[in-house]
Amino acid sequence: MKIPADLIEKYDVAVPRYTSYPTVPLWENDIDESSWKTNVLKAYQEFGSKEGISLYIHLPYCDSLCTYCGCNKHITKNHDHEIPYLEALRNEWDKYLELLPSRPNLAAIHLGGGTPTFFSADNLRSLITYIRQSSNVLPKAEFSFEGHPNNTTLEHLLALKEVGFERVSYGVQDLDHKVQQAIHRIQPFSKVQEATHYAQLAGFRQINYDLIYGLPHQTTQTILHTMGRVNRLRPSRIAFYSYAHVPSVFQAQKSFEQYLPKQAEKRKLYETGKAALKSMGYEEIGMDHFALPGDDLLKAKLTGRLHRNFMGYTNFSSHMLIGLGSSAISDVYYAYAQNTKDIDLYKEQVGLGHFSHSKGHTMTQDDIKTRKTIMDLICNGTTEDANVIWRMENLQLLNDLQKDGLITIRNSNITVTPLGSAFVRNICCAFDHRMKNKNARTFVFSKAI
Incomplete structure (x- = not known):
């Protein structure tokens, strides 16, 4: 469907992405530690004890800067950060275990970042084992992680599969070399192919790709080139996101500002990619998401069971999502809380036995x-x-x-x-x-x- 240019001009305004409501900048920041505990217990008694809780674990380290990225991250090549940070995660999880009145049922874990595979396979296995041993893992629990094709090894995949992971989402973004150079994320198709093959060898049930439109130097031809290569690998799901340009917040984005597509041109990139995905057999799920027939997320869409949280679309209700790690967000239905983005402060506060929240919101x-x-x-x-x-x-x-x-x-x-x-x-x-x-x-x- 061709979108009229006047509508694109009229509605191409700055609005939230609605991974939550209210969106984070509009929270009233009225959560202290006591009220947070009250809301966690209330949500647990009403929802969490029955349907289980979901965990989002933020692993913030990356060994290089992708200039398009809007995530909370820390750039370093020093892997000595791994053990102290994982200790802080365990301390924070222990706080929730002390608070909850019973051993929690675990419905999902998602490792995000940053780059989760910055951490060694052994360290990731150790963290998840610690969490599993203190929980009741539900039979249909969904464990997933975000992988970088350049550094996700077969060892990572085997270790995570061993502790229950079934889905990996690879950040592919784009497969045109000029685009990759501009956004400082050079990963040849051979690396994506290899990472996909490793996930298949390890027995992962689902392999997803994240793609982005609206990046510098993208054209309809480069989008079709990327989609053609993606079609050779046939991931289960594809998230085809709009690039979010906010250089006032993420200054590295200024480096390629002059090469970004304009309004109508950017929309054409999406329509081109969407048409290609449909011709490849993918079906649209929701905002910028596609899946092959038979996918659980598509079934949820067709039966009205689709849900959405900070981790994206899910096929199960998650009234209680606990975020662990610096900058991680928790959603316990009646309230939100976000941990401090300062990694050192986060480690210090949880080491002293406190929650490390920098902002929050109580729902009206x-x-x-x-x-x-x-x-x-x-x-x-x-x-x-x-x-x-x-x-x-x-x-x-x-x-x-x-x-x-x-x-x-x-x-x-x-x-x-x-x-x-x-x-x-x-x-x-x-x-x-x-x-x-x-x-x-x-x-x-x-x-x-």
């Missing part, structure tokens, strides 16, 4: 209603919640979205149209009462298109 009833509406739209493309129109100031914006053909409104039902799927972040923003606050406009978000 309005927040809970709004979150449900936004997650329904992002996951299912529709919401039947009449409460979405409880704020009258949104009505004009909703009418504009309907007039532009992005949504349909029938009674209390709001549905995203095929055209509107390109603007789902803008549609979600219409229900974001916190974004109406003048102070919200001072925060930096990436462009929608």
